[in-house]
Amino acid sequence: MKSTKAKKLTGKKVVTISVAYLIAWFFLYPYIHMFLTSVRTHEELYAYPTTHFPQVWQWRNYLDLWDNAPIANYLKSSLIISISATILVLLVSLPAAYFLARYRFRFRGVFLLLVLATQMFSPTALIIGIFREVDFFNLLDSYLALIILNAGFNLAFSIWLLAGFFSSIPAEIEEAALIDGCSRVQALRKITIPVALPGVVTAIIFTFVAAWNEFTIALTIISSVDKKPLPVGLTQFIGQYDIAWEYLFASTIIAIIPVVVLFIAIEKYLVGGLTAGSVK
Amino acid sequence: MKSASTKRKSSVATHDVSVASALPWIGPALLLIILVVIWPVVELVRISFTDITIAGSLLDFHGFANYRELLANPDLYPVARRTLLWVFGIVFFTVILSLPLAQLINQNFPGRKYVRWALIFPWAASVVMTSMIWTWILDAYSGEFNLTLTQLGLIDEPVDWVNNPGSSFYVLMAVAVFVSIPFTTYVLLAGLQSIPNDIVEAASVDGASHWQTYRQIKFPLLRNALLIATIINLINVFNSFPIIWIMTRGGPGYETDTTTTFAYKLAFIESNMGQSTALGVFNFIVILLIVSLYLKLTKATRTEL
Amino acid sequence: MKKLTKRRIVALASLGMVASVLVAAPAQANTVTIKVVTPNYTDAMPAYYADLNARFMAANPTIKVEHENLSWDDILVKGRTYISTKSYPDVLNLNTFSEFAAEDLLYKTSDLFTEAKLSDFVTAFRDNSKYNGVEYAVPDLASARMFFINKALFYGAGNTKIPTTWAEVTAAAKKIKAKYGSRVYPLAIPLGSEEAQAEFQIWAGGNGGRYFNESTKKWVINSKENLETLNQLRAWVKAGYTQPNPASTNRTDAFKLFSQGRVAMINASVFFPSTLKDYKSKVDYGVAPFPSANASKKPITLGVQDYFMAFKKTGNKDAVSKYLNFLFEGKNYAGFLKAAGGFIPATKSASTEVDSSLLPFIEQLPNAIFYPGTLGSWGPVVAKITTQIGTGITKNPKTVLDSLQKDAEKAGTN
Numbered sequence: 001m002k003s004t005k006a007k008k009l010t011g012k013k014v015v016t017i018s019v020a021y022l023i024a025w026f027f028l029y030p031y032i033h034m035f036l037t038s039v040r041t042h043e044e045l046y047a048y049p050t051t052h053f054p055q056v057w058q059w060r061n062y063l064d065l066w067d068n069a070p071i072a073n074y075l076k077s078s079l080i081i082s083i084s085a086t087i088l089v090l091l092v093s094l095p096a097a098y099f100l101a102r103y104r105f106r107f108r109g110v111f112l113l114l115v116l117a118t119q120m121f122s123p124t125a126l127i128i129g130i131f132r133e134v135d136f137f138n139l140l141d142s143y144l145a146l147i148i149l150n151a152g153f154n155l156a157f158s159i160w161l162l163a164g165f166f167s168s169i170p171a172e173i174e175e176a177a178l179i180d181g182c183s184r185v186q187a188l189r190k191i192t193i194p195v196a197l198p199g200v201v202t203a204i205i206f207t208f209v210a211a212w213n214e215f216t217i218a219l220t221i222i223s224s225v226d227k228k229p230l231p232v233g234l235t236q237f238i239g240q241y242d243i244a245w246e247y248l249f250a251s252t253i254i255a256i257i258p259v260v261v262l263f264i265a266i267e268k269y270l271v272g273g274l275t276a277g278s279v280k
Numbered sequence: 281m282k283s284a285s286t287k288r289k290s291s292v293a294t295h296d297v298s299v300a301s302a303l304p305w306i307g308p309a310l311l312l313i314i315l316v317v318i319w320p321v322v323e324l325v326r327i328s329f330t331d332i333t334i335a336g337s338l339l340d341f342h343g344f345a346n347y348r349e350l351l352a353n354p355d356l357y358p359v360a361r362r363t364l365l366w367v368f369g370i371v372f373f374t375v376i377l378s379l380p381l382a383q384l385i386n387q388n389f390p391g392r393k394y395v396r397w398a399l400i401f402p403w404a405a406s407v408v409m410t411s412m413i414w415t416w417i418l419d420a421y422s423g424e425f426n427l428t429l430t431q432l433g434l435i436d437e438p439v440d441w442v443n444n445p446g447s448s449f450y451v452l453m454a455v456a457v458f459v460s461i462p463f464t465t466y467v468l469l470a471g472l473q474s475i476p477n478d479i480v481e482a483a484s485v486d487g488a489s490h491w492q493t494y495r496q497i498k499f500p501l502l503r504n505a506l507l508i509a510t511i512i513n514l515i516n517v518f519n520s521f522p523i524i525w526i527m528t529r530g531g532p533g534y535e536t537d538t539t540t541t542f543a544y545k546l547a548f549i550e551s552n553m554g555q556s557t558a559l560g561v562f563n564f565i566v567i568l569l570i571v572s573l574y575l576k577l578t579k580a581t582r583t584e585l
Numbered sequence: 586m587k588k589l590t591k592r593r594i595v596a597l598a599s600l601g602m603v604a605s606v607l608v609a610a611p612a613q614a615n616t617v618t619i620k621v622v623t624p625n626y627t628d629a630m631p632a633y634y635a636d637l638n639a640r641f642m643a644a645n646p647t648i649k650v651e652h653e654n655l656s657w658d659d660i661l662v663k664g665r666t667y668i669s670t671k672s673y674p675d676v677l678n679l680n681t682f683s684e685f686a687a688e689d690l691l692y693k694t695s696d697l698f699t700e701a702k703l704s705d706f707v708t709a710f711r712d713n714s715k716y717n718g719v720e721y722a723v724p725d726l727a728s729a730r731m732f733f734i735n736k737a738l739f740y741g742a743g744n745t746k747i748p749t750t751w752a753e754v755t756a757a758a759k760k761i762k763a764k765y766g767s768r769v770y771p772l773a774i775p776l777g778s779e780e781a782q783a784e785f786q787i788w789a790g791g792n793g794g795r796y797f798n799e800s801t802k803k804w805v806i807n808s809k810e811n812l813e814t815l816n817q818l819r820a821w822v823k824a825g826y827t828q829p830n831p832a833s834t835n836r837t838d839a840f841k842l843f844s845q846g847r848v849a850m851i852n853a854s855v856f857f858p859s860t861l862k863d864y865k866s867k868v869d870y871g872v873a874p875f876p877s878a879n880a881s882k883k884p885i886t887l888g889v890q891d892y893f894m895a896f897k898k899t900g901n902k903d904a905v906s907k908y909l910n911f912l913f914e915g916k917n918y919a920g921f922l923k924a925a926g927g928f929i930p931a932t933k934s935a936s937t938e939v940d941s942s943l944l945p946f947i948e949q950l951p952n953a954i955f956y957p958g959t960l961g962s963w964g965p966v967v968a969k970i971t972t973q974i975g976t977g978i979t980k981n982p983k984t985v986l987d988s989l990q991k992d993a994e995k996a997g998t999n
Binding site: 013016017019020021023024025027028030031033034037045046047048049050051052088091092093095096098099100102103104105106107108111114115116117118119120121122124125126128129130132133148149151152153155156157159209212213215216231245248249252255256259260263264267270271272274 | 295296297298299301302304305306308309310312313315316317318319320321322323324327381384385387389390391392393394395396397398399400401402403404405406407408409410412413414416417421422423424427428430458461462466467469470473505512515519521522540543544547553557560563564567568571
Binding site for chain 1: 620624625626627628631651653654655656657658659662663666669670672836837840841844845846847856860863864865866926
């Protein structure tokens with residue numbers, strides 16, 4: 001639709017591209033800056049006046065980091081928690097979303113309201129209650145508690161997104177499959193879910209990223225070093241009088257990379273996934 | 281599939297079924313919600329009616345004493361007013377900036393892919409770390425922002441953007457807008473892509489200008505995407521904690537606190553768990569009201585159409 | 586600052602710890618597990634504890650130590666969570682103890698240490714560890730403050746003598762401002778939420794101002810002396826002698842400015858020389874007693890101490906006692922002080938072998954005033970002072986002090 005016009009107005013197109021690149025730079029800039037800070041020496045961080053680029057490129061920071069903190073452990077914990085929470089969210093939200101999209105039942109409205117309400121509480125406000133409950137189940141300092149909690153707080157978005165998706169898929173497709181002798185679960189697995197893939201992928205990335213970056217609950221529930229996920233682990237660089245910014249930012253860069261790669265890998269699905277959700 | 285989905289919804293077969301047959305499908309979700317959210321909420325409410333010692337031990341049922349104390353706390357009111365500015369200001373600017381941005385990255389141009397990727401970073405990075413890096417960039421003395429302004433000759437002396445009373449809260453809001461834009465833009469982009477091309481083309485054949493097409497055709501069709509983006513932003517911004525906490529601690533005094541950071545400060549800095557939990561309950565009621573009101577308003581305009 | 590080789594050794598030590606636990610575990614049926622929660626004074630703390638705990642568990646196979654090291658921000662939050670859910674740690678290292686003592690949650694130190702051992706703690710610090718006259722905590726380290734000047738800036742502006750009174754501070758600041766203009770801040774006053782209570786107290790203390798009157802047992806936050814102090818601080822800010830936004834400047838920010846050579850005079854703590862070394866600062870600094878309000882007022886220093894305390898739980902008494910005694914053994918405690926970075930030792934025995942840079946501070950200790958940390962209500966009161974007192978620079982100072990006084994009175998004097 002634009003292409004025909006754009007060919008005529010190349011000047012306008014140049015403006016568009018420049019503006020777009022400028023905006024892209026703006027959103028990238030803090031993270032570029034973060035990277036540049038992560039390869040400075042500690043004393044350079046406090047030098048005045050400062051410089052745009054490191055005087056000495058201290059690439060060693062990225063190696064020293066692993067000696068200074070059990071980063072591999074933190075990454076492992078983060079992966080275990082985020083992946084498990086994502087799987088749990090899918091296992092729970094897929095059937096719920098499907099059912100909500102296809103059937104009407106008593107208390108359906110109440111249930112939807114409950115789902116929406118879970119979005120309205122932040123873990124920060126609930127932290128004391130969360131701690132008591134986890135303690136009650138004797139699950140303090142366990143991955144399991146963190147997995148369940150992360151899944152619970154991210155369930156709402158997933159249900160809502162997938163329900164929107166399922167209701168956009170004509171039931172006739174499934175019914176045709178049923179007539180062909182598939183069970184309902186088979187129909188769901190073979191027909192509906194593949195069609196709903198963009199929505200599923202979007203739900204995956206949302207849950208994964210939220211769990212990956214979650215801080216408050218992890219800080220409260222986990223106490224042993226070998227179970228700390230990355231966001232909690234890297235607070236060890238925060239001393240009372242001095243913060244090791246170079247290490248803090250280096251570990252953040254390490255933490256961002258897998259998530260960005262994941263995002264980029266599914267970027268195409270992401271737009272498609274949000275589409276269905278948004279056109280519910 | 282995308283473009284067709286809008287129309288099909290009404291033809292989707294829906295069946296009325298019993299609650300019992302629903303349970304196997306929604307039961308696990310229900311259980312998870314009850315365990316993870318409802319249980320701590322009940323605790324929150326219970327604590328808000330309990331007398332609590334300075335060290336934090338729970339004593340007896342206390343009636344509405346915590347609520348009365350909270351309402352008698354003179355610091356609450358400026359914080360509450362500021363929270364309204366925080367929520368509506370950020371959501372407004374996020375949406376206003378995301379609309380053209382979504383439009384922009386919906387166009388075809390070389391390198392569009394990379395522009396979209398760049399937009400992903402603030403979304404993928406934790407807000408905690410994004411707040412930290414902005415603090416660092418905006419630091420009066422060691423920050424690159426002031427360095428650049430000085431080199432351009434725009435300022436002579438370092439300006440303490442994050443802490444100057446005149447700019448502090450707006451800087452916090454700007455960072456919040458920064459982290460809210462990517463998600464919002466993507467939702468709106470998805471909305472734009474769901475608009476059937478033929479409608480837009482028909483409009484331009486009819487001689488409608490770009491702006492007319494946008495305002496009269498696309499914007500109304502974006503309504504749902506906008507609705508969703510706005511609701512999610514309202515909730516997230518209201519509950520937003522790390523930006524303020526990391527950049528100013530809500531200080532000096534309570535001068536950059538919102539009710540969310542204020543509740544946290546009451547509980548964990550001032551050892552006032554009672555008022556904090558009461559405020560937590562209030563916070564929930566407020567966000568519930570805001571969202572319901574918003575839903576009601578948007579529904580009202582929809583039926584008029 | 587980054588002690589890599591040391592950390593590698595420690596990593597090996599922790600491996601050893603894991604191995605010894607694995608070997609020891611099946612043999613010992615009655616293992617006691619104690620939870621030790623500590624703040625991250627510096628990023629050398631995790632390594633220090635990994636090594637200490639490994640050796641402790643090797644020596645005491647029936648005791649298992651679960652250690653949690655948290656940043657200062659996090660320990661306040663998590664500590665609060667632990668207490669309010671009754672999941673008390675066994676050993677806690679924190680900057681307050683009295684609110685826990687007030688609820689009878691702590692062991693008396695006489696239950697944990699022999700009198701001989703206790704008598705090794707510096708007497709003044711022991712006195713600050715009492716609640717209702719009974720010791721419930723032991724000091725882990727302490728700090729005192731002095732007046733630091735940047736010699737080049739200070740003398741370069743034509744000053745000849747380090748100020749001993751507020752008037753002399755004003756005169757010196759005036760000269761420095763006249764000489765360097767806006768490139769330099771004559772005086773740094775950090776009243777941000779990190780340590781405002783200390784910054785204010787050390788200035789007020791030189792005017793005879795306190796937060797709490799020990800003899801009348803009353804809060805005196807809005808006293809005449811304190812108001813005068815706040816007005817003096819405002820006057821300096823107004824005259825442009827300080828860094829901008831004192832109410833938002835944290836101590837760390839002010840230290841950074843000093844280390845960059847942009848501040849001429851600053852109140853700083855005993856560990857500041859070691860911090861400056863970490864920053865690789867090139868500033869040549871001088872240290873002097875803190876100026877008092879005028880010649881008739883006694884100069885003071887502010888002494889601040891942190892505490893180790895042990896929570897009463899069935900069956901943990903022997904284990905926590907052993908652990909704390911182990912930590913305070915000569916070499917182990919020396920390691921603690923080293924990892925914490927440049928503080929004043931809390932024991933007499935460790936005080937004999939301190940770094941020479943600490944000596945001027947230790948000499949000041951007889952003039953030290955302390956917070957009323959023995960009050961059960963001190964925790965919430967100091968929290969409020971810390972976040973609010975800085976607003977007295979821009980708001981009406983009397984209103985700010987009155988409001989703090991009111992809150993303190995409400996919190997009580999138990």
